Amino acid sequence: MQIGVLGSGSWGTALAKLLTDNHHTIHWWNRSRSAIESIMAKGHNPNYLPTASFDTSKLHLTTQMQEVIEQSEVIVVAIPSAFAEGVLSELDRNAFTNKTIVSAIKGILPGNNQLLNDFLKTTFDFPLEQYITVMGPCHAEEVAAQKLSYLTFSGIREDLAARTAALFKTDYLNTVVNRDVFGVQYAAVLKNIYAVGAGMAHGLDYGDNFRSVLIANSGDEMANFLRKAGIINAEVGYIVHGSTPDTTEHTNYAASVYLGDLLVTCYSLHSRNRTFGTMIGQGYTVQAAQLEMHMVAEGYNASKCMYLLNQSVQSDMPIAETVYRILWEGLSPEDGFRYIESVLV
16 A cells, blocks of 8 residues: 655654554655655654654655655645645645545644645545544654554544554554544644643643643533534543444543543643643743744644634633633733633632
8 A cells, every 4th residue: 555644743753653664665745855865864854753763665755745645545644734724725626536634633724724624625625534533642752762652543434444543553553443533633623722721830830739620621621612512422431332342433532532632732741732831831922932942832723723613612611712812812821820720620
């Protein structure tokens, strides 16, 4: 099977490593000719996860995205959500015909506040049946270090999701399959917002006790949004296994792809959203924090996208809304968290 990877940041590099460690040859798009030359010469991505090593015989690297797409049956999209719409819009409308797309985007495309599958439908008439998401508590840095991790592959076609998951499964990566395409994507968006909030609390010098209450309330807020948005799989303590042992039809929201991903993103020192939030809590402006990090914190744009989306869903989201107001409306972190203190239970 011919597999393409679009994106060479930390997550794209980690997924490329999983595929090549599982003995697949990949077509890999990278904007930088110098980075391509370095990877092929040294077996490492010089800009992201430099400790991750590659068998270069399994890499076909190019700066031409169309070339990767044409040569691949399965295409992994690992472009940051803030840039994906602009990059993909340059392609021909028929570019993805008869392809399977695996979305590794943990954010909403900000142009029209769309999930990637909605953008693909409106722009390329791409069918949801050929769309798989890969989500879960899986920091790229730990994948590079080959530490045991879990990823959930979601698709409305269980057979396609299972076949896709098998491409990535290694002795250090376990896979789970479910059908909750929309729920896992919204959960991935929201956990980044809450991780920014957890970072803000750390930057404001709140202790572990407060942050545990903040994150527990964030999990409840996330589950409430999923239910209000019509995601029926967000049920607590209710799991019905599908036709294969690693498949769930109704997924407990406290499972790895929902609450597990929220926890690791809020607590881990690898979390760029937590780091970004910590800097805001310490008094950095948004622009200064972004310049200092040199990396994209998905929670920044996600906070605005979810604020706008929730105008129609009308879920009660005081934590996510306060993070939005701090980042986009100039509310001070101190005032924002005094309000959050009053609504936590």
